Amino acid sequence: MDTNQQPHAHTAPQNDSSVPPTTGISLPSPVLPSGFTLPVVTFANADGTSTLTPPAPPPVTSSLASAPAISAAELVELAGGTGIFLYYPLVITIDPGDVFYLRERNQGENGIIVQVIKKEIASYTQADNKVLWRLLTAVRAQELQRVHNEPTEVIDLFLAATFKVRAAIVNGIWSSAAGHIVTRNVDIFAIDPAVLTSNVLNNQLPVNIFLGDFTIPSTWDERRRLRHQRRV
Numbered sequence: 001m002d003t004n005q006q007p008h009a010h011t012a013p014q015n016d017s018s019v020p021p022t023t024g025i026s027l028p029s030p031v032l033p034s035g036f037t038l039p040v041v042t043f044a045n046a047d048g049t050s051t052l053t054p055p056a057p058p059p060v061t062s063s064l065a066s067a068p069a070i071s072a073a074e075l076v077e078l079a080g081g082t083g084i085f086l087y088y089p090l091v092i093t094i095d096p097g098d099v100f101y102l103r104e105r106n107q108g109e110n111g112i113i114v115q116v117i118k119k120e121i122a123s124y125t126q127a128d129n130k131v132l133w134r135l136l137t138a139v140r141a142q143e144l145q146r147v148h149n150e151p152t153e154v155i156d157l158f159l160a161a162t163f164k165v166r167a168a169i170v171n172g173i174w175s176s177a178a179g180h181i182v183t184r185n186v187d188i189f190a191i192d193p194a195v196l197t198s199n200v201l202n203n204q205l206p207v208n209i210f211l212g213d214f215t216i217p218s219t220w221d222e223r224r225r226l227r228h229q230r231r232v
Contacts, residue, residue: 064101065189073188081165086122086158094161099196101189102182109172114163122158174199
């Protein structure tokens with residue numbers, strides 16, 4: 001027995017999922033006695049280097065918004081100046097009055113400005129059947145237990161926001177919303193409501209509304225005093 005041999009360092013197995021492979025993954029094969037090796041997949045970075053993990057995609061930005069596009073919201077429908085988009089409330093908080101920019105993807109600064117007017121739970125085709133199933137289960141078992149192979153729908157965690165179209169963006173310029181519509185292929189940006197006000201209300205012509213004739217308080221008091229004197 002050779003006592004001069006040094007103990008070997010313990011290394012993680014090649015197929016350990018916690019250690020990224022650097023030389024490929026060896027797999028047995030019923031055809032090839034020696035098996036075969038899967039090549040290592042690398043991803044290119046913007047600086048020219050490579051990495052074993054996929055890099056995060058660059059954020060989608062707009063000159064009209066101070067923050068990147070919202071990834072946890074999707075447009076569902078839009079008709080007659082009113083629409084709905086779904087969102088994930090654990091990622092983004094939305095309240096009535098909030099303003100958003102729905103920009104067509106890969107078409108420059110073109111889209112619509114919308115304002116949320118109502119929030120509600122998300123609706124989908126199986127919603128009514130699932131609610132009825134849960135109610136029947138609760139009545140029979142005297143408690144609500146979501147078991148018996150009920151499908152776990154992630155959409156149950158979504159909310160729906162109804163909005164009104166307030167303006168349109170055409171080549172980066174604010175314009176009237178009349179006749180403008182977008183597809184579902186949009187990026188959604190949160191916009192400061194003050195931006196909507198400054199670009200819509202302040203650019204309109206002055207509104208002249210006749211509110212009637214007013215009498216200053218001193219004159220009104222004098223007339224009332226004279227009327228009282230006549231009665232006496």
